[in-house]
Amino acid sequence: xxxIKFNLQGSLITEExxxxxxxxxxxAQEKLLDRKGISSEYTGWLDYVNRIDKKEYEDIKITANYIxxxxxxxxxxxxxxxxxxxxxxxxxxxxxFHNELCRPQIYYAGQNLSGSYLKRLIQVIRDKEVCIIVVxxxxxxxxxxxxxxxxxxxxxxxxxxxxxxxxxxxTDRNKGALKSISDIEGYKTFVVPDDIGGRYSVMTPVGLxxxxxxxxxxxxxxxxxxxxxxxxxxxxxxxxxxxxYAAARNILNRRGKEIEIFVNYEPYSIxxxxxxxxxxxxxxxxxxxxxxxxxxxxxxxxHSMGQYVQEGKEIIFETTLTVENFDEDMExxxxxxxxxxxxxxxxxxxxxxxxxxxxxxFLAHSEGxxxxxxxxxxxMNEYYLGKLFYFFMLSCGISGYTxxxxxxxxxxxxxxKKNMFRLxxxx
Ligand code: PA5
Numbered sequence: 001x002x003x004i005k006f007n008l009q010g011s012l013i014t015e016e017x018x019x020x021x022x023x024x025x026x027x028a029q030e031k032l033l034d035r036k037g038i039s040s041e042y043t044g045w046l047d048y049v050n051r052i053d054k055k056e057y058e059d060i061k062i063t064a065n066y067i068x069x070x071x072x073x074x075x076x077x078x079x080x081x082x083x084x085x086x087x088x089x090x091x092x093x094x095x096x097f098h099n100e101l102c103r104p105q106i107y108y109a110g111q112n113l114s115g116s117y118l119k120r121l122i123q124v125i126r127d128k129e130v131c132i133i134v135v136x137x138x139x140x141x142x143x144x145x146x147x148x149x150x151x152x153x154x155x156x157x158x159x160x161x162x163x164x165x166x167x168x169x170x171t172d173r174n175k176g177a178l179k180s181i182s183d184i185e186g187y188k189t190f191v192v193p194d195d196i197g198g199r200y201s202v203m204t205p206v207g208l209x210x211x212x213x214x215x216x217x218x219x220x221x222x223x224x225x226x227x228x229x230x231x232x233x234x235x236x237x238x239x240x241x242x243x244x245y246a247a248a249r250n251i252l253n254r255r256g257k258e259i260e261i262f263v264n265y266e267p268y269s270i271x272x273x274x275x276x277x278x279x280x281x282x283x284x285x286x287x288x289x290x291x292x293x294x295x296x297x298x299x300x301x302x303h304s305m306g307q308y309v310q311e312g313k314e315i316i317f318e319t320t321l322t323v324e325n326f327d328e329d330m331e332x333x334x335x336x337x338x339x340x341x342x343x344x345x346x347x348x349x350x351x352x353x354x355x356x357x358x359x360x361x362f363l364a365h366s367e368g369x370x371x372x373x374x375x376x377x378x379x380m381n382e383y384y385l386g387k388l389f390y391f392f393m394l395s396c397g398i399s400g401y402t403x404x405x406x407x408x409x410x411x412x413x414x415x416x417k418k419n420m421f422r423l424x425x426x427x
Contacts, residue, residue, distance in 0.1 A: 063212075071130055085199075132155060139179050171192060266323060268380070279392055
C-alpha cells in the first residue's frame with residue numbers, strides 16, 4: 001500500500017544502538033502524546049485537525065474563493081512559522097514556475113527588512129488586482145508590521161474604502177496590535193490558537209488560508225494530516241516511523257554528527273526544507289544542544305557542496321526526501337548523430353535518471369562516512385504533504401524531549417530583537 005516510508009539502512013546505525021535508545025524515545029513519545037512534558041500547553045497541534053472549527057474552515061474557503069475571483073495576485077505577509085509552511089505547500093503543489101503558470105500569483109513580504117525587496121515587489125504588483133493576507137500570532141513582529149503598514153497604505157490609495165475587503169488577517173484571538181487594527185478597520189480575521197506555536201501551525205488558518213487562496217485542496221491536506229495523527233500515535237517503537245526517525249537523529253548526534261542535511265532532488269521541495277529547518281532549528285537548538293539543520297538541493301548542489309559532504313569533516317548526516325511517482329516527467333530524446341554520447345540513456349525518464357543519481361550519491365556518501373536516512377513519499381500531493389508535515393512535527397517533539405530540551409518555545413529569538421529595538425530607540 002502507498003504510504004510515507006522511512007528507511008535507515010544507510011544510517012550505519014546498529015540494532016544494539018536502537019535497542020539502547022528505545023526506552024528514552026518511548027518515554028519522550030509518551031510525554032508528548034499524554035501532554036505531560038514541558039510546555040505541553042503548546043501541543044494543541046497534536047490533534048487540531050480532528051477538532052477543526054467547521055464554521056471557521058467554511059469561512060476560510062469562502063475567503064479563498066473571494067481571493068481567487070478578485071485577485072491577480074495575493075501577498076502573504078509573515079515571517080518564520082507564520083509563512084514558511086504555506087510557502088512550502090504552495091511551491092510543492094503548484095510546482096516550479098507556478099507564478100508564471102497559475103493564478104492567483106503569490107508573493108511574500110514581511111519576512112525581511114529589505115527596502116529594495118519591498119520597492120521591487122511594489123513595482124511587480126502595482127498594476128495587478130491584489131489582496132493581502134497578513135499572518136502574525138503576536139501581532140507585533142517588526143518585519144511583518146512594517147510591511148503591513150506599507151501595503152495597507154498602498155491598498156488604501158488604490159482601493160479607498162474597499163481596501164478593507166481585500167485585507168485578511170490571521171492573528172491572536174484577543175491581543176496584539178494586529179488584532180486591534182483589525183477590529184478598528186473591520187478586517188476579516190482568523191485565529192491562531194493559543195496552544196499552537198508558529199512553526200507547528202501549518203494546519204491552522206496560518207497555513208490553510210493562503211493554501212486555499214492558492215487553489216490547493218485543503219480538504220486533502222487535512223485528511224493526510226489526520227492519517228498522520230492516527231498512524232504516528234502508535235506506541236510501538238519499531239512500527240512508528242516518527243520514533244525511528246527521532247531515535248536515528250539522536251543516536252547519530254551522540255556519535256558526533258552535529259549537522260543534519262535535508263536533501264531533496266526536486267526544486268519544488270526547496271521550501272519544504274526551509275520549513276523543516278525552522279521546525280528543528282527553533283525547537284531543538286537551545287541550552288547548548290541540538291543538531292544544526294541545513295539543506296541541500298541535489299543534484300544542483302552536488303556541483304558546489306558535494307565535495308564537502310563527501311570528504312569534509314565527519315560531522316554530517318543526511319536525510320533525503322524522495323518522491324516515488326510523478327505526474328509530469330520528461331524523456332531523454334534519441335538523437336541519430338549522438339554527438340553528445342547520450343543515446344545510452346535515450347528513452348529514459350528524467351525521474352528514473354534522477355533516482356539513479358540519488359542512489360549513486362547515497363552510496364558514495366555513506367562510503368564517505370555520511371550516514372543517510374531516507375524518507376519517501378508516494379507522490380507530491382496535498383494528502384501526503386499534510387501527512388509529511390505531521391510526521392516531521394511529531395518526530396521533532398519526540399526528538400526534542402529525548403534530548404531534554406523544550407521543543408515548543410524559542411527564548412533565543414528574543415535576543416536580537418532586544419538589541420535591535422534598543423538600537424532603534426524604542427521606548
Ligand atoms: O515558530 C515561531 O514561533 C516563530 O518562527 C514565529 O512564527 C515568528 O517569529 C513570527 O511570529 P509572529 O507570528 O508572532 O509574527
